[in-house]
Amino acid sequence: MAHKPRKEMIAETRAKLIAAARHAFATQGYAEASMDDFTGQAGLTRGALYHHFGDKKGLLQAVIAEIDAEMSDRLCAISSRAKTAWQGFVDENIAYIEMALEPEIRRIMLLDGPAVLGDPSNWPNQNACLRSMTASVQKLIDEGTIRDVDAEATARLVNGATLSAALWIAGAEDPEAASKRATEAFLVMVSGLLKETVPA
Numbered sequence: 001m002a003h004k005p006r007k008e009m010i011a012e013t014r015a016k017l018i019a020a021a022r023h024a025f026a027t028q029g030y031a032e033a034s035m036d037d038f039t040g041q042a043g044l045t046r047g048a049l050y051h052h053f054g055d056k057k058g059l060l061q062a063v064i065a066e067i068d069a070e071m072s073d074r075l076c077a078i079s080s081r082a083k084t085a086w087q088g089f090v091d092e093n094i095a096y097i098e099m100a101l102e103p104e105i106r107r108i109m110l111l112d113g114p115a116v117l118g119d120p121s122n123w124p125n126q127n128a129c130l131r132s133m134t135a136s137v138q139k140l141i142d143e144g145t146i147r148d149v150d151a152e153a154t155a156r157l158v159n160g161a162t163l164s165a166a167l168w169i170a171g172a173e174d175p176e177a178a179s180k181r182a183t184e185a186f187l188v189m190v191s192g193l194l195k196e197t198v199p200a
Contacts, residue, residue, distance in 0.1 A: 014052050014062070016042040022063045026104040030060060030112035057116060064113050068125045071099060071109075079136075086145045089136050090190060096162050097182050100169035110170035120163060133159055146193040154193070161186065 004012075020038035035056055039046050053059040078095045079088035099105050114120055133155035140146045165182035172178035 010052075013044060013048055017044060017049055017052060017059060018062050018066055021059045022066070022104075022108070025060065025063060025108050025112060029107060030056075030116055060108075060113070060116055064109060064117070064123070065125065067105065067109055071096070071105070072129075074099075084145075085136070085139055085143060086194075089140060090187070092136075093158065093162050093186065093190070094183055097165045097169065097186060098179055100166040101175055101179055106170045106175070110167055114167065120167075121160065126159075130155055130159055140193075144195060147195055149193065158190065161189065 017038070020042040021033070023041070024033035024038045033056075035046055035049060039049055042048075049056075049059060053062055075092045075095055079092040082088035082091050100110055109120075113123075117123065120126070130152075134152045137146070137149070137154045137158075138151040141148055141151060165186065169175050169178045169182060
């Protein structure tokens, strides 16, 4: 039987560790998840974890990057289904806020992630997110849907509002109620950007 190329073996090892850690972080939480448990589950050694990710924190960063990429794909799909760019912009932001209700995202991205890695607005993925949102805002300005505002400043404000809402929902005693309140308030807030009334 032919040996797999080294590059393929490395990718498989990383994927196994990320999958096992993701499951453990989602079900037990970062603090309770044992490195021995998820290396054992992946059929690998602690040495493999240290080699590929440095430590448990490095593995959490890799898990967060994977979940973030999946969230981004889902949000792009949601906005692309909208009939107008404005509706896509609104739908995408509301969907992000509502994702805070999903157990895995709530636990890993919004509770444990910030506790271990610090302020999410400083995470590496935020730069791509802000670039994408700035482009969306600029498109809405160019087509005459929203006021002639500073696109980057507006993107940062909207991004900050949705992130803050998601963190609030994740830590709320009643996440469902918090999500409903956040969504309603967000819709009122962003409607102030419109040049004139656009069907929501």
